[in-house]
Amino acid sequence: NWLGVFVPAQIHRAISLAFGLIMIYLLYNWRDQEEFGLKWYDAILLLSALISLGYVIFFYDDVIQYYTLGKLDTKGIILTAMLWVPLLEALRRKVGFTLPILILVMVFITVFQKHLPGILSGAGYPIERLFFGSYVGVDGIFGMTLGIAATIIIIFIFFGALFEMAGAGKWFMDLAMALTGWSKGGPAKVAVVSSAFFGSISGSPSSNVATTGAITIPLMKKSGDSAKFAAAAETVASTGGNILPPVMGATAFVMAEWIGVTYGEIIVAALIPALLYYFITFMSVHFQAYRAGVQTVSMENIQSFWSIFKRGWFYLIPMAVLVYVLVFLKYPPTLAGIIAVPVVIAVSYLSKDRTLWITPIKFVTACYMTVKRWLVVVAICASVGIFVGALSLSGLGNKFSRFLLDVADERLVILLIFIGICSIILGMGMDAMPAYITLATLLAPAVIQLGVPDLSAHLFVIYWGLASFITPPVCVAVYVAIGISGSKVWETGWEAVKIGIACYLIPYAFILNPELVMMGSSAEIIYKVIVMAIGCIFLAAGFQGYGLTLLNLVERVLLIASGIAVVSPIVWVELIAIIIGAIVMLRKWVFTRFIQKPQVYQQ
Numbered sequence: 001n002w003l004g005v006f007v008p009a010q011i012h013r014a015i016s017l018a019f020g021l022i023m024i025y026l027l028y029n030w031r032d033q034e035e036f037g038l039k040w041y042d043a044i045l046l047l048s049a050l051i052s053l054g055y056v057i058f059f060y061d062d063v064i065q066y067y068t069l070g071k072l073d074t075k076g077i078i079l080t081a082m083l084w085v086p087l088l089e090a091l092r093r094k095v096g097f098t099l100p101i102l103i104l105v106m107v108f109i110t111v112f113q114k115h116l117p118g119i120l121s122g123a124g125y126p127i128e129r130l131f132f133g134s135y136v137g138v139d140g141i142f143g144m145t146l147g148i149a150a151t152i153i154i155i156f157i158f159f160g161a162l163f164e165m166a167g168a169g170k171w172f173m174d175l176a177m178a179l180t181g182w183s184k185g186g187p188a189k190v191a192v193v194s195s196a197f198f199g200s201i202s203g204s205p206s207s208n209v210a211t212t213g214a215i216t217i218p219l220m221k222k223s224g225d226s227a228k229f230a231a232a233a234e235t236v237a238s239t240g241g242n243i244l245p246p247v248m249g250a251t252a253f254v255m256a257e258w259i260g261v262t263y264g265e266i267i268v269a270a271l272i273p274a275l276l277y278y279f280i281t282f283m284s285v286h287f288q289a290y291r292a293g294v295q296t297v298s299m300e301n302i303q304s305f306w307s308i309f310k311r312g313w314f315y316l317i318p319m320a321v322l323v324y325v326l327v328f329l330k331y332p333p334t335l336a337g338i339i340a341v342p343v344v345i346a347v348s349y350l351s352k353d354r355t356l357w358i359t360p361i362k363f364v365t366a367c368y369m370t371v372k373r374w375l376v377v378v379a380i381c382a383s384v385g386i387f388v389g390a391l392s393l394s395g396l397g398n399k400f401s402r403f404l405l406d407v408a409d410e411r412l413v414i415l416l417i418f419i420g421i422c423s424i425i426l427g428m429g430m431d432a433m434p435a436y437i438t439l440a441t442l443l444a445p446a447v448i449q450l451g452v453p454d455l456s457a458h459l460f461v462i463y464w465g466l467a468s469f470i471t472p473p474v475c476v477a478v479y480v481a482i483g484i485s486g487s488k489v490w491e492t493g494w495e496a497v498k499i500g501i502a503c504y505l506i507p508y509a510f511i512l513n514p515e516l517v518m519m520g521s522s523a524e525i526i527y528k529v530i531v532m533a534i535g536c537i538f539l540a541a542g543f544q545g546y547g548l549t550l551l552n553l554v555e556r557v558l559l560i561a562s563g564i565a566v567v568s569p570i571v572w573v574e575l576i577a578i579i580i581g582a583i584v585m586l587r588k589w590v591f592t593r594f595i596q597k598p599q600v601y602q603q
Helices: 009-027 040-058 060-069 074-095 098-111 127-135 144-165 168-180 186-202 205-223 227-243 251-259 263-292 305-328 333-348 360-394 396-407 412-427 432-442 444-449 454-467 476-485 489-499 501-512 522-544 553-565 571-595
Strands: none
Touching: 009 040, 009 060, 009 074, 009 144, 009 360, 040 060, 040 074, 060 127, 074 098, 074 127, 074 360, 098 127, 098 360, 127 360, 144 168, 144 251, 144 305, 144 333, 144 360, 168 186, 168 305, 186 205, 186 227, 186 263, 205 227, 205 476, 227 263, 227 454, 227 476, 227 489, 227 501, 251 263, 251 432, 251 454, 263 305, 263 454, 263 489, 263 501, 263 522, 305 333, 360 396, 360 432, 396 412, 396 432, 396 444, 412 432, 412 444, 412 454, 412 501, 432 444, 432 454, 444 454, 454 501, 476 489, 489 501, 489 522, 501 522, 522 553, 522 571, 553 571
8 A cells, every 4th residue: 555545566566667677787797797877688678577567467366357367469479578688687687507507407307397307397387378377377486576675675774774774783783792792702793793683674694794793803913813704604693583573684574474484483493503603603712712722802992891881772662673573562563663663763863973874864874775685686576586486386395395204204303414415405506595595495494384483494504505615525604704804615614614503403403402492381492492502512622622621522522422312302312412422521520620731622
């Protein structure tokens, strides 16, 4: 409803996509470099897309007629092709070749299924049927994902841009420095805390590494961390933002629509796993700091916590408002974002620094920043409609799920291992949102068929999709980090795997222990959280090779095994694991306290 005038969702989405494509072709050349203007070939592509989208906007009744008939005529087929080509080219410019190629492969499979072997085999559908699904179908280009991009995501990108311009980013960075900068490995801990916050709002691990990493990685190197460790710590911290409430990047909005739950329910379920993720990351950088003898930051360079807090306490108000309207009032995300935006503007005027006030000029600048960040989202969300439509027609999602169930013999733990491996492979090279949509379509149904709740199954594939950002060889966030640190891919990727072990383990923990997603009594939830927190300490110590003093190989293996074993839902297994891990740590404490001073590992 626009100013009392009803606008069908498909028309609204077509208008949004038209605007997005105009901006992409106007602002970016074929190499995705900023270059204002239209080359002749760009003008042809853009005109082609606008004619196709204009038909949806101005002749919507004809589109409805197509839907009623269940097929496209020659004109409809041509109009669809006129949109596909410029849309996929716009996608390539913004995200590279991986996702467009994946979409075209799925189209190929759908059309030529009759000639393909194994689970790829099927009835096959002509390209005309595929065009119909993508142009008219509810799961096509103008489907749910584009709708979310055109309503929810753009509001939260705008919210983040205003928040950044109001000085919240620097305030949170300073606050993190005051809280942890003075301790051993302080700069790395600052990276964990600050990147967690930024990652939640930005929704893109790679862009978060590029922004916060430009500050934290040099700071970590200066304090004594190796280049590979500094890059890895920033990568893991930035990646986790997509599973950290309250914003959780853009994927959580898609998830809420997909499984039919409120955004508040997702926030509640995701909170404990996200906190455990950052707890093990924090403990990893803590142990590494002592292992490598990292210097502490001079207190002269750190302001007091209360002075920083008083300078920007009001930045917490928009976040509190957002949580309140999402969780307690259960407002839709779009409305919650619309409410939070003017709050950000208002609180900016509480700052003593007038340069941080959101003036009309800054408001316009934030709008420009929002549009540029949104362009990649709209290209992805529209193009994914082609992928989802092809996947629905081919039935490959159900076949793949059935195949995994058969291979795992319908045993949950084995199935989860297979799905984890497949998730990393399928998620390589993709951004967080398309990775989630792909995995939710192909893999989540198999987990759900074994009785796992929809919410837990989708959270599981989100975690494992994010693992592809830190797992070599195709680890996009690591690539960005090494550009800042100067380290190499494989050494940095291996460090990221060790620091980010939670990304691989926590999903199994909340599937096997539903208490971690708030399914259970208060006593059960508290017990599981304590057990998992102890396991996180064991894992961090084992993988970093330090627990009060250097650990030998046997001690590291015992601690890692104990940390993994606490994931078990069997109480006696958990208790034995805690006892073994505690004995190892207690032995090191006695050895350090009474026999030998702590050792330092020379990098």
